[in-house]
Amino acid sequence: MRDRKAVRVPGPTGRASCDGKRVVVVGGGIAGLAAATVLAERGAHVVLCEREDHLGGRVGGWETVLADGSRATMTRGFHAFFRQYYNLRSLLRRVDPTGDALTAMPDYPLWHAGGHREGFAGLPRTAPWNALGFLLRSPTFRPRDLTSVDVRAALPLLDVSVPRAYDELDALDAADYLRRIRFPEAAHALAFEVFSRSFFAHPSRMSAAELAAMFHIYFLGSNEGLLFDVAADPFPHALWDPLARYLTGRGVTVRTGTPVRRVSRASRGFTVELDDDAPTADAVVLAADVNGLRALVEDSDLATPEWRADVKALDTAPPFLVSRYWLDRPVRRDRPGFLGTSGYDLLDNVTVLDAYEHEARAWAARTGGAVVELHGYSLPDGVTEQEARARLLAQLHEVYPETRSARVVDERHELRADCPLFPPGGWPTRPTVRTPEPGLVLAGDLVRVDLPVALMERAATTGFAAANHLLSDWGVAGTDLWTVPTAGRGPVLRTLARRFGRAPVA
Template sequence: MSTQPAYPGRDRRAVLHRAPVGTDTVREPHHVAVVGGGIAGIMAAAVLAERGVSVTLLESSARLGGRVAAWPLEDGRTMSRGFHAFFRQYYNLRALLRRVDPELSGLVPIEDYPLQRPGGLRDSFTNIPRTPPWSVLGFVVASPAFTARSLAKVNVRAAMELVTARFPQTYSDHDGESAAAFLDRLNFPLAARDLALEVFARSFFADPREFSAGELVAMFHAYFTGSAEGLLFDVPRDDYDTVWWGPLGRYLYERGVSIRTGVSVEQVRSLEQGVELATSAGTVSADAVVLATDPRTARDLVADLDLPTDRRTPRVTHWLDTVARTRSAPPFVVLRLWFSGKVADDRPAFLGTSGYGPLDNVSVLERFEDGARAWSEAHGGSVVELHAYAAAMDVRPGSPQAEAVAEELLHQLHEVFPETAELAQVHRELLVADDCTLIDPSPWLERPGVSTPVPGLVLAGDWVRADYPVALMERAATTGILAANKLLAGWGVLGQDLWTVPMEGVFARRQSARQRATEPDLSA
């Protein structure tokens, strides 16, 4: 008789999803190639290797971490692709991190992350209750964006969708509706819309007009209206490579995983038995492959998939089309600055912004990162990182447009933190990338999931459909588990359980009961 294990957080409504049953380890040798060394690929490799599967992990860049990678600069400084929030409802990601840090001592809490508009309007999450529905009520009461007059104009029916969500149905319920259209329908006051909703939509690297309303509702459910973990989060106490990916790489190596960095996969061939990968360093043969790359690379590899003629069935052709229709998000910009002096002591470690041009948030890295703190103490300065999500499509690395965005980010920083206008830049790093996913308003069930109609091929990553209320890094970790479990189930091996926030909103059951009570009895 199975028992419910300890909950992964404070939320007693968190849901345990059991893996398919089977033997503890493989009974026959199996080899899996995992393409992509980000969160999804590392998770899949870990689950497979822990059950005795031989794994080859292929990563095109020089280090693990994918879109959460970090790398060294001169003088002991580091750079990354930008700040990431490790929310406390990221149960599956945290399960991965616990493999090398059981107590999660590598994470430090951010006590607040204010959301600010010009004119001084600011929301805070520090003293708001964490348990819904009190979290929602507490936010509305505390927020300066809400007044009695503005609340009277809110579309109550639309607002109820935030607390009556059911997954995965909620995703499909909003097919064809953008986040912007949902926000219009919600009719929140403009300031509340910007601070409480649009800021979060843009954190998905998306313009709300191109972003799925279903994904927005799911995000609100997972982070605020449906989970008792709260909206506060943790961050690594040092750069990602030092705290996580270096130790996890050693963890995989100790379990027999062959890690090949700097090796790109050029083509995947589906054979009568198994798969074969053409790589920049030769051919790799395996029983199966987990494709855990960024969405653009995945599209390219699937488009060039070498299949036997008899396997190009209508089902496979349709699946190929669904992968081809996935989209990448617009470019994003990260500007990291090492200043000659320090920002004011009362500046928060992380500040979300709206109404400041392209500036979406500001991080003061010495507030939480050991390497930045060491540089700050040695040089008497601050390390400040600025983000611009969903930049214009013509913003490219080294382009004049990218430099223009960087200049505007700096100008807006001077508006938000005026003291920085008087500080000299000691060092400057500008990064532009466009390899994040866009969950657009197209039909949810038309998005490719973990399983594919191609034998021996499974998908993982934050661009891959999962039926749970998960997103970003947590979707990557979750689909990594699901991809490994899919292969293990085929070999009769026990997979890894996973956890999620509640699968329905706090008022969903009450609404269902009310609907049943008012529906006519058609059985007579």
């Protein structure tokens, strides 16, 4: 079921098959898997190359052995599968048609160290009643605080469209935007800073247009709400291993542990240089992360100097740390599976995996313990990994005091810095799916697409769009895309925003 106002973007029309076109997909994350799926379903001979030993990209996972001898699956952290992720869910339905791989979280709780607490369960799903319901029951928003809000500057949030929002707001950073609207400080910290840091960057380094688009996607523009689902099993078991089998069943060659060194133009198509092979292809999908894409483009003489310069200018968000602890005793039974936090030093959220994930739940049941994961996004300059680990753990003890007496059975830590950064002013030069090089397309959450999508859904959407671009060039039918409404939710809200709203000013 979709929001009745969800927007269908028709795929290209044409023949049913591309008659064995050869395509190399570079990158086995969500974007690469989405592109490979549609291309294989249209008869392409696809080789999928992934440099890691597992699929899924930043939503991947791998086996580890704990100190007590247990086998567990480590990942790069919690991911929320929101109900408005239409294209990602379309991809997953290939291997999970009934949706059993995902389980619903009852709420999206947010805690501030100052004592403010929010949640989104039980709110109306229709805008603007969802926002009004949130305001009326929120302990954070007080009537006298709201009188300070610059209503005219806030009204454009009721009519966010892409790419218009970027034309209007991309020059501002998200923190400055919120200051100019004059949202109450507590509301700023809870309802906006928590969300913006989900993009792995502090609001001062993030485009205001990205924040406005996110508010549209998850709140005022969609009736799907802010509640979400999570994977009931570790990502490889629930999602990517079944999808790999689906792809190989359609003739896709899936090669993990296979970095691509260079892509070059051949007399007919491309040559893709691997460590042990150099397959040729009619087309190439580059679905690598920022660092991988920059390195590959630098080593490959493709497209135009201007395009290569735009790729080189892409940047990554600051480092983030995921710390997972296997503890010898449980957390309180009423602790949520996921908790967003603000004001707790470096800590941005806490996940109790045994509240919802079968593997973690089995370990906790067998040992009487708990599996807890901590995230710290946008780590400050100069903070070492050891210091960040210690500070996250100390804040866990503040948030959930019962963990202070727990013994750590084992722990795993992932410090990474490979998420795309969407800085102010970056939209005009952000690379798009189509490139100046015929037969070469991009996909991934770093890629510009003129639709209101974000995070995992941007990856899936650009993967489908990349396949569609190639199929369209070959006269072959593609796949439809879906998105939340591409403008304000209703005519009254749009009229208010367009007639009385204005861009925020200092």
